[in-house]
Amino acid sequence: MNHQVALSFEDGITRFVTCAPHETVADASYKARINIPLDCRDGACGTCKSFCESGDYDGGDYIEDALTDEEAERGYLLACQAMPRSDMIVQIAGTSEAAKTGAATHQATVTDVVLHSDSTIGFTLELDDRDALSFLPGQYVNVAVPGADCSRSYSFSNGPDDKQVSFLVRYTEGGAMSEYLKTRARAGDRVEFTGPMGGFFLREINRRALLLAGGTGLAPLLAMLEKLRETGLEHPVHLVYGVTADQDLVEVQRLQDYAEALPQFTFETCVAEESSEHPNKGYVTKFVGPEHLADGDVDVYLCGPPPMVEAVRSDLAGRGVTPAHFHYEKFNPAGAA
Known part of the structure; x- marks a missing residue:
């Protein structure tokens, strides 16, 4: 069975390759003319050391000088040896330009x-x-x-x-x-x-997750929820979606549809303007409770304008909470991510 591997480069570019059965990540990459870092091809030098964000694979044969047991336990692999057992997301140590590829x-x-x-x-x-x-x-x-x-x-x-x-x-x-x-x-x-x-994307949900959206920062979180509706959800996921004015709230029915399809998914909306008629008035941080943070055993996904992102980071620090993983994306008024 073929598996798709997303190669995530340091400059934010992502390229996808297809691995045939018993084919390594490196072989599939070079077949697609993507020159990821590579030297010995024998698991001896460590040049192709990469980090697996998600997915399952056979790590292959290599020597400890190239990849230690501790690194392998943490999720590192050698692209010249690793053969996917499922779809994967792999962080490549290098830029897409160095790999002679691009978006x-x-x-x-x-x-x-x-x-x-x-x-x-x-x-x-x-x-x-x-x-x-x-x-x-x-x-x-x-x-x-x-x-x-x-x-x-x-x-x-x-x-x-x-x-x-x-x-x-x-x-x-x-x-x-x-x-x-x-x-x-x-x-x-x-x-x-x-x-x-971009490096802001959904990882495997292995624990509680908290999604925070500001304005049209809801868009990428909708994409994540759509994927979760397809794959199913075993851990609680809560979303807080905040806007400036009542008229800015959009796609609320779509969120309700996800809540009905995914019993583990819940959400709240809030509006910042004091003149709002919405029952939840204030910023998103006001509606994040201890139950959503689980003393730090939570993955946080945050997308919104820079002031919101910084406010959330400050709020978490003030609470003394360090999430297991904290993924965020800032955007400016012109729409640049």
Whole structure:
């Protein structure tokens, strides 16, 4: 059985290769013309040492000078020896440029543009070759703005197995993508994007998880939840989704659908403005309780504007809580991840 391996490079680029039965990660990479670090090919030098974020594999044969027992226990592997037993995510020690590869460019057609509110617009694309795109839930792409010489970065808001891809955009008056989507976008428009990119993506859920979203930072968390709906969920996952004003709350029904499909998933929404009519007024940190943090035995996924990210980090530090894993993505008003 073939397995897909996501190669995550230090510069944020992710490339995917397919490993045939009894094929090593290195062999599959070189077959795809991705030159990951490699030297001896015999498990003796350690040049191809990489870290497995998730997945199962046969570590193969190697000497301790190349990979110690302690490193292997922590999840390190030798790409020249490791043979996947499942799909994997592997951190490569090096940049995509050094591996003589880069992010792929994809051509697509606009199929839908939805004005969720005055502040949030969603759009959906149909790719010319959907099979050519693989991504990890939580990652983003750089989308070229039609009719403008610039691009914007947006996280997928759908699961990696969906036939089409979708995005959420915060409307910014005068913004290149904002104005295109609000005033000119039509079904049938041609769009180009490059990716996937980013180290913010869903890992295996091995303990309680806390998801925190600010505004359109909800998008990558929706992609994660879509993946979890497909795979199932054994550990509790709680999401707190905060916005500035009542009108900014979007996709709440979709969150409710996930809660009905996944008994272990719960969520709350909150609004920061004091004039809000929402029952939960305040920032996301106000609605994170000790039960969500489990004395640090929790994985935290956070996506929002920089002030929110820093506020959450400060809040956790103030509580004396260090999460088992803390993954976050900052974005600025122009939509760059």
